[in-house]
Amino acid sequence: MKKSGLLLLLSLVLVVSAFALAGCGSKEPTEPADPGNEPAAELPAGVQAIKDSGQLRVGVKADVPNFGLLDAATNKYAGMEIDLAYALAERMGLTKDDVKFEAVTAKTRGPLLDNGQLDVVIATFTIKPERLEQWNFSEPYYQDEVGLLVKKSSGIKGLADLDGKVVGVAQGATSRDAVQVEADKAGIKVSFLEFATYPEINAALESGRVDAFSVDKSILSGYVTENSVILPDGFSPQDYGAAMKKGADDLTDFFNEMLAEMESNGDMAALLKKWNLS
Amino acid sequence: MADLLANIDFLQEGPFSVPRWEALFANIGQLWQGALVTVLVASLGLALALALGTVLGVMSSSQWRIPRGFARGYVEFFQNTPLLIQVFMLYNAIPMLVPGLFIPVIAIGILGVGMYHGAYMAEVVRAGIQSIGHGQLEAALSQGFSYVGAMRYIIIPQAMRIVLPPLTNQAVSLIKNTSVLAIIAGGDLMYAGDSFAGRYGHYGPTYIVVGLLYFLMCFPLARLTRRLESRTRAN
Amino acid sequence: MNTFMDSPVMVMLSDPVLYLGLGQGLLLTLQIAGISIALSFVIGTVLGAMRYSGLPVISHVAATYIEVVRNLPQLLLILVSYFVLGLPAMWAAVIGLTIYTAAIIAEVIRGGLNSVMTGQWEAARSQGFSYLQAMRYIVLPPAVVKMIPPIVSQFVTVIKDSSFAMAIGAYELMFKGTILAAKYWKPEQIITIYLAISLIYFAINFTISQIARRMQTKWSAGRGTIGS
Numbered sequence: 058m059k060k061s062g063l064l065l066l067l068s069l070v071l072v073v074s075a076f077a078l079a080g081c082g083s084k085e086p087t088e089p090a091d092p093g094n095e096p097a098a099e100l101p102a103g104v105q106a107i108k109d110s111g112q113l114r115v116g117v118k119a120d121v122p123n124f125g126l127l128d129a130a131t132n133k134y135a136g137m138e139i140d141l142a143y144a145l146a147e148r149m150g151l152t153k154d155d156v157k158f159e160a161v162t163a164k165t166r167g168p169l170l171d172n173g174q175l176d177v178v179i180a181t182f183t184i185k186p187e188r189l190e191q192w193n194f195s196e197p198y199y200q201d202e203v204g205l206l207v208k209k210s211s212g213i214k215g216l217a218d219l220d221g222k223v224v225g226v227a228q229g230a231t232s233r234d235a236v237q238v239e240a241d242k243a244g245i246k247v248s249f250l251e252f253a254t255y256p257e258i259n260a261a262l263e264s265g266r267v268d269a270f271s272v273d274k275s276i277l278s279g280y281v282t283e284n285s286v287i288l289p290d291g292f293s294p295q296d297y298g299a300a301m302k303k304g305a306d307d308l309t310d311f312f313n314e315m316l317a318e319m320e321s322n323g324d325m326a327a328l329l330k331k332w333n334l335s
Numbered sequence: 336m337a338d339l340l341a342n343i344d345f346l347q348e349g350p351f352s353v354p355r356w357e358a359l360f361a362n363i364g365q366l367w368q369g370a371l372v373t374v375l376v377a378s379l380g381l382a383l384a385l386a387l388g389t390v391l392g393v394m395s396s397s398q399w400r401i402p403r404g405f406a407r408g409y410v411e412f413f414q415n416t417p418l419l420i421q422v423f424m425l426y427n428a429i430p431m432l433v434p435g436l437f438i439p440v441i442a443i444g445i446l447g448v449g450m451y452h453g454a455y456m457a458e459v460v461r462a463g464i465q466s467i468g469h470g471q472l473e474a475a476l477s478q479g480f481s482y483v484g485a486m487r488y489i490i491i492p493q494a495m496r497i498v499l500p501p502l503t504n505q506a507v508s509l510i511k512n513t514s515v516l517a518i519i520a521g522g523d524l525m526y527a528g529d530s531f532a533g534r535y536g537h538y539g540p541t542y543i544v545v546g547l548l549y550f551l552m553c554f555p556l557a558r559l560t561r562r563l564e565s566r567t568r569a570n
Numbered sequence: 571m572n573t574f575m576d577s578p579v580m581v582m583l584s585d586p587v588l589y590l591g592l593g594q595g596l597l598l599t600l601q602i603a604g605i606s607i608a609l610s611f612v613i614g615t616v617l618g619a620m621r622y623s624g625l626p627v628i629s630h631v632a633a634t635y636i637e638v639v640r641n642l643p644q645l646l647l648i649l650v651s652y653f654v655l656g657l658p659a660m661w662a663a664v665i666g667l668t669i670y671t672a673a674i675i676a677e678v679i680r681g682g683l684n685s686v687m688t689g690q691w692e693a694a695r696s697q698g699f700s701y702l703q704a705m706r707y708i709v710l711p712p713a714v715v716k717m718i719p720p721i722v723s724q725f726v727t728v729i730k731d732s733s734f735a736m737a738i739g740a741y742e743l744m745f746k747g748t749i750l751a752a753k754y755w756k757p758e759q760i761i762t763i764y765l766a767i768s769l770i771y772f773a774i775n776f777t778i779s780q781i782a783r784r785m786q787t788k789w790s791a792g793r794g795t796i797g798s
Contacts, residue, residue: 120749129591162739164533165652165659171350172656191536225520229533250520251530253737254745256752257518263755264427266437282755350654415775416768417730419744424764431757511643518645518737525645538653546642546650553641 100149103307107176108149112157115142116169116178119160120255122279123332124181127160134158137332138179141198141299144324145177148315162254163230167191170302177308181273183231183295193305195312197296198325199334203235204274205288206281211268216290220245225258225267227251232271235293255280275334350539359540362531366541369527370548376444376523377510377552383449384456384509385502391453392460393486406457413454418515422447426519440521444513452509459501463494503560507553514549524548578756582763588750595746596770602660602742603729606667610728613668614675622680636673644670645734652738663735663742667728674724682717683709715789722782726775733771743767 100108107113117138118125125136139158146156161169166178170192181201184194205224207213213222216239226233228251240247250267252258259280262270269288270280273295277287301308319325395406413421425443430436438446467490475485517525528545532538574580582588620632639647648666651657657665686709694704736745747767751760 120752129587129594159658160739160741165739167536168538168653168656169658174656174658187535228530233534251526251533252520253518254739254748256745256748259752259755260423260427260748260760261520263757263760264430265435266426266430280752284755411776412772415726415730415772415779417733417744417771419730419733419736420764420768420771423748424761424768428757428761428764431761507641511641514643514645515734518734525643529649532653538649542646542650542654546646549643549646550638550641554637557637557641 101307101311103305104149104311107308108151111151112155113142113146113149113151113177114157114159114175115145116161116166116175116180117142117158118162118180118276120279121181121276123334124275125160125179126279137199137328137334138181140328140331141179142177144319145312145315149311163227164253166300167229170300173302176301176305177312178300181276181297182300183273184298185231188300192303193301193309194298195301195309196316197298198316199275199297199329201273201275201295201297202291203232203271203293203295204277204291205236206262206270206277206285207268207288208262208265208285210284213268213288215288216240216243216292217245219247219269221247222268223248223250223266224269224271225250225252225261226271227255227258228253230272231293231295232273235295236271239290239292355537356540358535358537359531359544363544365527365531366524366544366548369522369524372441372516372522373510373513373524374552376441376448376513376516376521379445380448380452380513381506381509383445384452384505387449387453388456388460388502391457392464395457395461396464410454410457413451414458418447418451418512419518421451422515422519440516440519443519444516444521444523447515448509448512451512452505455505455508456502459498459505460494463498464490466497467493500560500563503556503563507556507560510552510556511549577758578754579758579762582754582759588754588763591746591750592743592766592770595741595743598660598740599729599732599742599744600774602663602667602732602735602740603725606664606671606728606732607725609664609668610671610675610724613672615679617672618676618679621676632676636676639670639673642670644731645737648734648738659735659738659740662738663732663740666735667731671724671728675721678717678720678724681720682713685716686713715786718782718786718789722779726778729775729778730771743770 117134117136119127119134121136123136125134125138127134142156142158143153146153159169159175161175161178161180166180166182167188169175170178182188182194184197188194205216205219213219219240224233224236224247226236226249233249233251236247236249250261252261255272255276258267258270258272261267262285270277274287274291281287299312301312316325319328391406391409394402395410397403422443425438425446426440429438464486471489471493472485475489476482480489513523514525515521516523517529520526524545528541532541575584617632617636620628621636623629644667647669648663651666651669652659652662655662655665690708690712691704694708695701699708732742733744735742736748739745744767747763751763754760754763
């Protein structure tokens with residue numbers, strides 16, 4: 058074959074290998090094990106089963122700053138919900154290393170519980186009556202509200218300005234219903250576009266395909282740029298709870314005990330302060 | 336009987352439970368609308384793909400380097416990159432380049448599958464033309480046909496017969512690929528199904544019905560492909 | 571040229587996180603595609619054998635499977651694997667792709683074998699070749715050469731269709747790209763990322779197709795009319 062053809066082929070192979078090698082480059086650093094600090098009390102059967110398996114499998118968000126965020130450079134998760142998972146693991150006698158995180162989206166967190174892939178989901182999951190029928194939820198560990206992210210250039214200052222506009226939401230999240238209720242109350246009409254993942258909604262906002270990006274304010278905080286602003290309007294207070302497979306009462310009670318303890322001894326307040334949450 | 340059914344666990348709970356099916360059929364209108372969008376995008380997309388495929392196929396068999404090179408570049412680009420990134424560019428990148436230019440989602444679907452499958456159809460047409468061979472083309476030219484005339488009256492009709500089976504194959508792929516609209520909130524059958532299923536978790540029944548509808552759209556074409564294939568072979 | 575280096579695109583291009591993210595995504599894409607193709611070969615061969623075994627029930631089951639699956643969108647199969655079968659994201663993508671690709675490979679194998687079977691096969695047997703020898707020396711070589719283009723084409727399709735896995739949150743190239751496009755949200759940056767993604771897919775698929783093309787011309791070169 059011609060020399061130029063060979064050269065082209067070679068350079069293409071080099072480009073591809075460069076990217077692939079960059080991907081190989083990041084390794085997961087190991088964390089030093091924490092000394093166990095929980096008394097070896099009797100664990101309820103459901104919790105004991107998890108301890109015996111040696112792994113606590115937790116579904117978390119990977120793209121929400123302060124709650125569950127995956128650092129691409131170090132391949133580690135960080136956030137308030139991550140810390141809750143660690144606390145849960147340590148409470149049952151496992152170490153931080155025994156926690157296996159799996160990134161979930163609003164669309165995928167339920168099914169992964171149903172099929173037993175995860176023990177618990179701590180991923181900005183709002184407690185709602187119809188969801189209580191499908192999954193076990195813990196007591197609320199945080200309260201947030203649904204907000205709207207708009208581009209500064211759009212001139213939208215509040216909910217009322219959204220009349221006749223398009224709102225982008227995530228499939229399977231509660232924001233769509235929440236916004237619809239508020240729109241009905243304010244007597245305005247909005248239409249919705251649903252996407253599978255938050256980055257897509259953000260891109261749609263940037264390109265103007267949607268006029269507003271609606272989801273819990275905590276999640277929106279991860280997408281604010283100098284171009285966009287979170288509207289002051291907030292509605293439909295959302296209680297976040299840890300979700301577990303329906304019927305996993307042992308684990309649910311165990312989690313609630315942990316929450317109660319954290320709230321009474323100030324650990325919860327410290328945790329929220331650590332992550333700049335109110 | 337109702338009591339018997341109520342006792343079968345599989346039908347009362349789980350992904351395929353009866354209440355889920357009931358919810359689905361109560362909302363079946365959504366799926367129908369989506370199906371209509373799919374049919375619309377598929378038919379117009381198919382027309383576009385055929386047109387592009389024919390033009391590009393002829394261009395890539397031409398003796399002149401510029402059309403041949405252009406067709407080659409087009410085909411290689413669209414065959415080697417995912418439909419999804421092409422659609423993303425149409426959806427998000429274009430409004431950013433030309434502020435305010437929002438190509439309607441349905442048009443994006445048509446353009447997306449049309450241009451993508453146009454590349455594949457171009458290759459099919461090219462193979463068909465080349466299988467006819469230069470002899471016929473030269474004979475036609477020596478008889479006084481212009482290049483375009485020779486193509487139009489002599490080469491292409493013969494090539495069509497060879498080319499029809501793989502083209503109908505591409506048509507089936509095209510119909511299925513309209514499902515990419517689901518990822519950009521395009522209102523097609525897949526989006527409608529996914530949107531409904533995602534709200535309450537009724538994935539089982541929804542996907543079965545969605546699959547069934549796609550199957551009904553594609554199967555007749557697939558059978559047509561096979562009939563055409565056996566006819567060509569018999570020839 | 572300070573302003574050039576400070577431009578949004580250059581800022582993004584000098585951030586290692588960009589390359590890390592795309593690289594990781596690419597790795598997963600190749601993993602998903604590689605495993606799917608390998609599995610599809612195995613299952614496709616079995617499927618093809620079932621289909622053309624001549625046994626009534628078995629061949630009908632295989633035929634039905636192939637017919638049904640070929641008329642379903644890849645995206646649907648991936649979604650079903652994730653939400654109904656409940657597999658983790660990467661495996662849902664693999665299984666979803668395999669379900670479809672195996673059916674295609676079964677048909678490709680049939681097509682390849684069919685094109686050589688009768689004439690050459692009988693000639694070889696009449697010359698005293700055993701079943702295995704006939705297969706190995708007469709039937710398989712030209713059949714395999716004939717099967718290369720559609721199989722490679724299918725491999726390329728698998729790599730491209732793995733991008734659908736972004737809908738189930740698999741951190742493959744497409745999804746990783748869109749996540750980065752949220753961090754680098756300025757129009758020039760987003761467009762650059764989209765172009766980079768296209769370039770990476772193009773480089774891989776084009777290389778694979780070219781290699782296959784050269785392999786095919788080399789191997790079918792010395793064959794003359796037999797098996798062509």
